[in-house]
Amino acid sequence: MPPFQSNKNILSLTEDLLVRIYEILVSESDRKSFRLACREFLRIDSLTRKHLRILRIEFLPVLLHKYPRLQSLDLSACPRIEDGVVSLLLSQVGPASNSLRFGNWTRGLKSLVLSRATGLRFSGLEMLARACPCLESVDVSYCCGFGDREAAALSFAVGLRELNMDKCLGLTDVGLAKIAVGCLKLEKLSLKWCMEITDLGVDLLCKKCVDLKFLDVSYLKVTNESLHSIASLLKLEALGLMACPLIDDVGLQFIERGCPLLKAIDVSRCQGLSSSGLMFVVRGHGNLLELNAGYCLSELSTALLHQIKNLKHLEVIRIDGARIPESSFQVISANCKSLVEIGVSKCVGVTNMGLMRLVSGCINLRVLNLTCCHSITDAAISAIANSCRNLVCLKLESCNMITEKGLCQLGSFCLLLEEIDLTDCCGVNDKGLEYLSRCSELSCLKLGLCSNISDKGLSYISSNCKKIHELDLYRCTGIGDDGLDSLSSGCKELKKLNLSYCNEVSDRGLGYIGRLEELCDLEMRALNKITGVGLESVAAGCKRLADLDLKHCEKVDDLGFWALAYYSRNLRQINLSYCAISDMALCLVMGNLTRLQEAKLVHLCNVTVEGFELALRACCIRIKKVKLLATLRFMLSAEILETLHARGCIIRWD
C-alpha cells in the first residue's frame, strides 16, 4: 500500500462510500459490529437504516428517534405492543412532537409487520394506518382475535399493496369488503385460515381489487364460485388454494379460461380435485412456472402428464403422495428442461431407474424432495450427484438404503449443497458424514434418528462445514459431550440445535453449547444427565437464546432456572413440562423474562396452584400463549384468566 493512503484512516472515506459499505453487510451481527466500531459508523448506521425489528417495546421511542429513515418496522417479536402504546408513540414521536429532529417517523414507513400482535386492536391499527401515508405492506398474520373492525381500520391505508391476514379468525366477508373497497391498489393478499370468508367476499374482492397479483385463499371453505370470480383477475400471477375442500375440477375449468398471467398455482391437499382438473389448469396456462399438487392426486395420469409436458418453462413441480408410473420421469425429463425443483415425497413408484431418467434431462435441479421414497439407493443418489451439480437442497428422510457411498458422491459433486435431510436414514455413519463434510456450503443438516453416527462423524462436519445454521441430532444416541465440543468450536454460526434424547450429553456438553453465541433455538428434551449447572452455562453463554425446550429434563434444579431467569432475557418460548421447577423459580422465570411469549407448563410436580397463579400474574401483560393442565382451569382465579384473555393470550388446557 502506498504510504499516503495508510496515513488516512477509514473515516476519510466519504459518507456515501461508507453507506455503500454498510449496505453490503447483510447479517445483523455484522451490522452490529459495524455500528459499534466508532461514532461515525454509528451515525452512518442510523442514517441509512431502513429496517427495524425490535424486541422490547420500551426502546421503541428512542429507536424511532434514532432511525429517521425507517421504511420497515417489525413489531412481531414485541409482546407488549397495544393500542395505548401506539397512541403514545404517535403523540410522543409523532407529528405533534417538537423534540424530534428528523421529523415524523411514520412519514416514510412503507412496511409494518404486526404478526402475532395480539394486544393490538382496531383503534391502534387505525391510528397507525392513518398516520403512515406511504404504507404499502402490512402483516397482521396470526392475530387470531382480529376481525372486521381491524380490517376496517386497515382499510384506511389506501396505498396498501401487500396484506397478510393469515389466521385472523374473526375476519368475515364484511371485513374483506372493507379492505377490498378501501385498498384498491392491493396486489398481494393472503387470507389463509380466515374461515369465515365465503364466495361472496372473494367475489367482491375480485371485482374491486383488479390489480391483485398474488392471492392465497388456502384452507377456506370457498367453492367453485370463488374460482369463477378469481378467474376474472387479469393480473393474477400466483394463486394459493391449498386444502380448499369444496373446490373441484369444475372450478379449475374457470381458471383454465381466466387469469392469463398465472405463473404459480398451489392446489395441494385439495380433496375434491382430480387430474382432469389439473389438466384444465395446465392446458390453459402454458407458461406456468410453479405447480404444487401435493397430496391431491392419487396418481399422475398419462393424460395429465401429456399436458404437463407442454409446460416448457415449468420450474417447480410438487406431486407429493401420488403414484407415479416409472415412464413419467422420462417424459418430464425430456420436456421440462427448466425444472429447478421437484417434490415427489411419499410418492409410490419412485425408483432408481426413474430418478436416473429424470436427472438425465433436468440438470438444473436445485431442490429435490425424495422424503419417504423408500426404494431408492445409492445408485440414484449417484446419478443425481453426477447430473445436478447445482443441487442446493436434498431431502432424503427415511431413505433407508442410502449409505456412505451415496454421500461420497454428493460430497464429490454437489459442492453447492446447503441443505440435506437425512433423518431416519440408518445407513448414514461417520464415514458418510466425512464425505458429506466436503459440502462446505452446508447450512442445514438433519440427522435425527441416525443412531449409527458418533462424535467422530460430528467432528468432521464441525471442522469443515463452518456455515451450519441448523443441526438436528434428535435421538442420535451416539453423540456425546465430545461431539458437542467439536461442534461448538467449529460451527460458530449455529442458530438452531436439537439434542433431544441424546442421552449421553451431560453438563460438560452443555458447557460447550454455551460457547455458541448465535444459538437461538435449543431443543434438549429428556436429557436425563443434565442438571442446573448445565442449564446455567447454556443460559449464561447463549445470549440470543429465544426458544428453549426442556421437557422431561427432570434433574435440572432451581439453580439452573434461576440462571435462566437471570441471563436469558431474549427467551420467547419455553417448554418446562415435566421439569422439577419450584414455585419460586417458576415465578422468577416467568416474571423476569420480559420477552417471553409462549410457555408450556404442564406436569410441573413441584409447583402449587398459588405458584401458577403468581407466575401467570407476573407475566400476564406479555404472554401470548400458555399451556396448562386442564385441572388448573377451575383452581386459578377468575381474574387472572380474564386478564390473560383480555390481553389476547391463548390458554391451551391439556
Add this chain to the structure above:
Amino acid sequence: MLSDNRIKAPVQDGVVNQLVQASKVQDWDPSAMLDNLSFLEQKIHQLQDLVHLIIGRKGQVLGRPDELVVQQQQLVTADLTSIIVQLISTAGSLLPSGKHTLPAATPSLEQSGQFGGVVFPSAQGPLNDGFQPQNAGGSKVSGLPNSVDISRKNGNEQNHIIEEHELKDEEDVEEGESLIPGTYEILQLEKEEILAPHTHFCTICGKGFKRDANLRMHMRGHGDEYKTPGALAKPNKESGSEPTIIKRYSCPYTGCKRNKDHKKFQPLKTILCVKNHYKRTHCDKSYICSRCNTKKFSVIADLKTHEKHCGKDKWLCSCGTTFSRKDKLFGHIALFQGHTPAIPLEEAKAPAGPSDQGDGNQSTNKVGSMNFNFSSNVSSESEVQSSTDIKGSIDDPAGYFSPLSFDTCNFGGFHEFPRPPFDDSESSLAFLLSGSCNYPQKSED
C-alpha cells in the same frame, strides 16, 4: 239449482261413453257393470224427481230463503257427488285395460278422442262431438272429485264454454314448462272455493277436510265399503282409477295472466298454487308483520317466513341502505364505488380481549329484550290484523276465518303466533338489528 241440471248431463254423457267404450274392452265384467249402471240410473231418476219438486216449490215461495230448501239442496249435492264417485269407480274398472292406449294416445288427438270423452276436454273425437261442452264439465268433475263445489255453488255453464273455447284456440305455450296447450286439462276453481277452508268434502254428509287422508278416514263411518284397503289407500295408487292426466289450473280473476282468457296464459300447477296465487295477487294483504309494522302479506305462511328474518338480517351499507340478504348487500357494494358494508357497533364498544364476548352477550341480551317489548304490542297488532281481515273478505263472511285455518293455523291458534318466546330464542342473532339502529352514531367516526 240450475247447476244440478247441468251436472246431470255430463253424468249421463259419461254413462254413454262408458257404454261405447264397453263394447271395445274385453277385460271387465259386463254384468257387474250393468248392475252398477242400472243402480246409477235409478239414483239419477230419484234425483231428477227431487229437483223437480224443488223447482215446483220455488215457484211458490219465490225469493224467500227457506231452511227446507237449503236442506234439500244439500241432499241433492250429496246424492250427486255420490253418483259421480260411483261413476268414476265404475269407469275405473275399465281402466287397467285402457291403460295400454293411454300413454300413446296422449299426443294424438284422434286417438285420445276415444278415451278423452271423459278426460280430455280438447278432444275432438267423432263420438263426442255433440256433447263437448258438457263433456268438459263432466271431465272436470271426474278429474277432481273435490271440485264438486264448483258446480254446487254457481252456475258454471259459462265457464265450461269458455274453457272449451279457450282450449281450442290456445296457442301460446306456457313459459315455465313446455306443455302443449290441449295436452293438459285446465281447471278453474271459483273464488269462494279458493278461499274456502277445506278442499276435500265428504260425498255423503258434505263435511269438509283439509286433507284427503282425513277424508278417507272419515269415510269409514259411512259404511263398510269405505273400509276396504282399496278405499283407504291413496287414490292415485289405486289401480289407475285416477287417470294420469296432467292438470293445470286457471285463476278465476279476469284479466290475470293466470286466467285462461289471458292471451299469454300461464297455468298454475297445483291447487295450492292457485290458492296462494289468488290470495297474494287478488286479495288484500291483511297480515302485517308485528315487528316492522310495514310488511303486509295475504298468505300467513309468507308472514311467518318474513317474521323469521324480519329485523334479524339487516345488512347495512355505509350509504345507509339496508338489505335483508348478504348477497344483495354485496351486489350493491360491487356496483357502487366507495360503498362499504357497515359493521355492527357492539364490537366497537367492546374493549379489546375477552370481554368482547361478555359484552357482546350483554348487548345482544339488551336487543333481545328490546325485541321482546316490540312483540308485546302484538295483541293490539293482531286486532288490527283481524279488522283488516274482515275488510279483505267482506264479500264472503262465511270464509272470514278461512284463510287462517287453511294455513294450519286456525283462529284459536292465531294468538300464539307472534309468541314472545320466539323472540327470545332469536335474541342471540338479533345483534345485527341493534347494529343497524346504532348506525348513525357509527357513521360519525
